Amino acid sequence: MQDTTIPHWLSKQADISPHCSAIELVNGQRLTFEELKNQSQTYAKKLADWGVKEGFHVAILSTNKQEMIVAIHALSYLKAVAVLLNIRLTKDELMYQLNDADVCFLIYPEELKDKASSLSIKHQASYTEIHQRHPKKIALAKEIRLNDPFTIMYTSGTTGFPKGVIHTYGNHWWSAIGSALNLGIHDQDKWLAALPLFHVSGLSILIRSVIYGMPVYLLEKFNKKAVHQAIINDGVTIVSVVTVMLQQLVEELGTNQYPTTLRCFLLGGGPAPLPLLKQAKKLNVPVFQSFGMTETASQIVTLNANDALKKVGSAGKALFPAQVKVESSDQTIGEIYVKGPMVTSGYYKKPEATNKILKDGWLATGDLGYLDDEGFLYVVDRRNDLIISGGENIYPSEIESVLSGHPAIKEAGVTGISDDKWGEVPIAFVVTNTQIAFDEVMNYLREHIANYKLPKEIHEVAALPRNASNKLVRSQLRHIRKE
């Protein structure tokens, strides 16, 4: 059996559609596929001059910038693997990922120089420093083998240990094709990326762009006015959003209507509140709910245009190349399993963790849901105790583990509570050894975990709710708060 080989996707698109827009920025700047290819190839040769080569793991710590896209494609021309770092993580969190992923080079924009310098990784360079380098004369990849690894992104899962999800080119390819078969491919499509490119929800837009020959409308960060401007004046047809963004957009829209050119808000990042979906439907806002995780290279179950209005609240059906099933003892709610060529083949250097979630191609998502009588998926509960706050995944176990590291804290429990702005926010419960001030705990936490993970409340309790096996029952934590 042969590994499937295709031409390098950016080179190919530059050949087919040299003068079409690949990237559009809010200031009106645009880059064609030919320009993007040329810049990426030159960039690859400059990186090669720093010593980057095939098989190297190169981390990118960056906000959504054109240079980040160039850097990602450049790494593919070198057959190096891009490790995409969440810029909101603390130094400790980043160092864990850099070490775990065997990263040997770090790339970042000028404004993150301080953060990058604080990381003990010897070989690193800012975008500007790379640009100043001379391109090395080397041969670049002309083809892509779908089974080769392309990116690594970290996700914590339920164990509290972040694990590097390996995405092959094939995972990204099949994800893009699955999405195309669901949404169609229209000549005028333009996809807005306001989600971070270091998450698969953002990165997948870039991949679709090079495969479909479609411009990405890139925002450095989400801003409701900028998104509206892009939809109303700049012809954006598809926007990837998480609940908190959709909420703000619908609010901002008021009683107005979007132009008919807007054909899809692709909604990811956890179940959305039904009232919001109903309001969107009332306003003719085309919301396509979806379900996916880093391990599935973005959406793997998505509503389509025909069903978006009929099945409000459902995440839809598995994309064409994928399958979904729910395993339950009573034929109703159970764990959601998915299968398909977009699903990761595993975590980097974590065969045990991989084997735990992947069996015969089926991925145990940890999320609970059910299929209705027409086979539409409804997600009813997040993977175990996952908190999704403004589209970011927060794993209680991770915060608990840091809290328990403080000498004054004996044990800790973390759970999520609903929040008007962020969907959910974490709150913590601690059993202490000695008295300790809230501020002191928060300062300690700030040193170790990213800001978005900081608990909004910390409650001192006499004991944590535990079951017969002495396992923490996080679902009961919020009841303690109410008492």
Next chain:
Amino acid sequence: MQDTTIPHWLSKQADISPHCSAIELVNGQRLTFEELKNQSQTYAKKLADWGVKEGFHVAILSTNKQEMIVAIHALSYLKAVAVLLNIRLTKDELMYQLNDADVCFLIYPEELKDKASSLSIKHQASYTEIHQRHPKKIALAKEIRLNDPFTIMYTSGTTGFPKGVIHTYGNHWWSAIGSALNLGIHDQDKWLAALPLFHVSGLSILIRSVIYGMPVYLLEKFNKKAVHQAIINDGVTIVSVVTVMLQQLVEELGTNQYPTTLRCFLLGGGPAPLPLLKQAKKLNVPVFQSFGMTETASQIVTLNANDALKKVGSAGKALFPAQVKVESSDQTIGEIYVKGPMVTSGYYKKPEATNKILKDGWLATGDLGYLDDEGFLYVVDRRNDLIISGGENIYPSEIESVLSGHPAIKEAGVTGISDDKWGEVPIAFVVTNTQIAFDEVMNYLREHIANYKLPKEIHEVAALPRNASNKLVRSQLRHIRKE
């Protein structure tokens, strides 16, 4: 490395779009994807009752009928391989293919019963006979492994020995995806199939249909009025044609215009005359020329919407997952090579013939052409001496071989001459041992080769043009005729 697995494509589409049209007939009849799935699954179980099972090679001898589509999908549910036979072949030609492909069962429509009965293949049944059978209770395929073989179709190539091209599910899948990335996928698409489904140009429309969730508008055979009716009144958006069809359609169109819903005539089957392409352009007829062969599972190089009018006469660029190159000593015209996951991995039981044309994934097409400075392919000459007549491939060597079998004929040479109606027709040159009448030769030929292959002229000559190595120089034959 794992074999890529996807859900069974028809079951999947029936799940996603149960009530959408899968097949539409000229009489207004339609079949939804759910109905097509149910019929195909029942058909599979009936075939199983005849003993058909996984790995069996089952031949289908049929015109374009709904039952043929059902039979093809039924075989996929059984993991059997469909051997698709050209109904225009003679008994001898068919027997060669049936034996070579190890066919153990033959399916045909009632009206071809006589032809089928004349073939010495023990297990055979008409559509009606299969329908009357009781469905056997067996488990059907739920998934498709892309590396599994799905169809075998015969092509003669230059050696005169017909060879069975094996298409895996993956070859068909990638072909459909490559086409989608070129033409886009629009909600209202409806693809007209007037080309025979036993050719890959016709069959590929069925595969796109189940993958895109798009109706096939099926014609039993080409008829310019029916095609116009389908485009003008029935919303057909894409039509696969060969030159002779396009010619008739453009003639029939006169000074009228097609509705804007028609977005593509996908033109295959050999280079088209430039005057026709220019006239089509003048009339705003959207012709997308393409290049492909059975070995590439249909088109592999195709013009796109942007370039169709700019590059009249070109076959375009390789589809997204494919590559094309021209090998020549002087950087101009040379042999065309193609590569991509839609390219067959070889001929059935013919490793030598396979190795002759396939090296490192590159397929030597035998056709001559060049790439212009923007990388567009222009095909200047057919594979060796191939004659393309009304979209059917005719290999001179095959006719020569039959002619030489006649006791009165010492040697024979065949070439093509241009023909107003068919594009090209074969003519023959024979060196005789004893005198023989034209009619006698023709009667002899009719017994052995399909009608469309019959030479339109037979010239008796003293000697055939041969080169220094005594090899027949077919290109000089037409000059003898003029003398």
